[in-house]
Amino acid sequence: MNRKGNFFIIFMLIWSLIPLIWGIRTSLLSNNDLYVTPLKYFGTDMSSYRELFFGKIATKFFMATKNSFKTSILGTISGIIITIPCAYVFSKYEFILKKTLYALIILVLAIPFYTIMIPLYRLAVDYSMIDTQIILIIIYVCGYSPMSFLIMKLYFDAVPIELEEIGMIEGASKLRRFFTAVRLIVPGIVAASLIMFFNIWSSFVVPLIFSMKKTKPLTIFITEFVGKSSVNYSIMTTVGIVTLIIPIILVCMFNRYFIDGIITISK
Numbered sequence: 572m573n574r575k576g577n578f579f580i581i582f583m584l585i586w587s588l589i590p591l592i593w594g595i596r597t598s599l600l601s602n603n604d605l606y607v608t609p610l611k612y613f614g615t616d617m618s619s620y621r622e623l624f625f626g627k628i629a630t631k632f633f634m635a636t637k638n639s640f641k642t643s644i645l646g647t648i649s650g651i652i653i654t655i656p657c658a659y660v661f662s663k664y665e666f667i668l669k670k671t672l673y674a675l676i677i678l679v680l681a682i683p684f685y686t687i688m689i690p691l692y693r694l695a696v697d698y699s700m701i702d703t704q705i706i707l708i709i710i711y712v713c714g715y716s717p718m719s720f721l722i723m724k725l726y727f728d729a730v731p732i733e734l735e736e737i738g739m740i741e742g743a744s745k746l747r748r749f750f751t752a753v754r755l756i757v758p759g760i761v762a763a764s765l766i767m768f769f770n771i772w773s774s775f776v777v778p779l780i781f782s783m784k785k786t787k788p789l790t791i792f793i794t795e796f797v798g799k800s801s802v803n804y805s806i807m808t809t810v811g812i813v814t815l816i817i818p819i820i821l822v823c824m825f826n827r828y829f830i831d832g833i834i835t836i837s838k
């Protein structure tokens with residue numbers, strides 16, 4: 572790799588890591604220490620973490636964490652269950668309006684959420700679904716499934732057609748051939764699941780509008796520390812750092828699948 576490539580990689584690492592390092596630094600200082608002069612660059616104050624896990628806000632924090640996990644897991648599972656057979660059918664079969672339907676699915680990726688926000692909110696109010704898990708899951712599945720669909724269709728396209736032909740010759744049912752193909756694209760399923768989970772986990776606008784209290788996730792819980800006259804930056808960054816732990820762990824565990832999924836999309 573040439574020097575320009577190395578410089579670009581170093582620049583991107585610095586660009587990505589400095590906000591994280593600064594956030595960790597802020598979480599390890601008390602809110603008062605953040606306003607002192609000269610500026611403190613290091614700290615070992617764990618009061619924000621103690622307040623978050625054992626203080627008055629601990630109950631709300633654990634409830635928000637539970638909501639984030641519940642919505643992210645259920646939304647991801649629901650989306651993957653729907654998109655796997657859809658991707659398989661679009662990859663292996665020809666049918667009427669296939670190209671049109673495929674274009675409409677991909678078009679969803681280009682629709683900004685705010686253009687359909689008001690109609691969705693009115694429907695949620697009419698059906699008493701505001702501040703419920705079901706409305707969040709429905710929105711996430713509809714909004715993020717096209718990306719999962721695209722990833723898995725590309726993986727299904729890579730499965731040799733000869734396997735389908737051999738299965739047909741041996742008399743294997745369509746269902747059996749489907750599950751055989753699914754076993755071959757497990758890396759794609761993992762990649763699609765990770766991307767969908769991360770999108771749901773980090774979602775802000777959707778829960779901001781549809782989650783009032785009972786289903787409030789961590790991304791909305793962070794905003795509770797912004798007051799009319801002050802902001803508790805220490806607690807806010809502490810919640811942010813804790814919120815990052817789960818995605819970081821998942822990326823470390825499944826980084827190969829995650830990177831493969833990104834590369835597949837870019838091809």
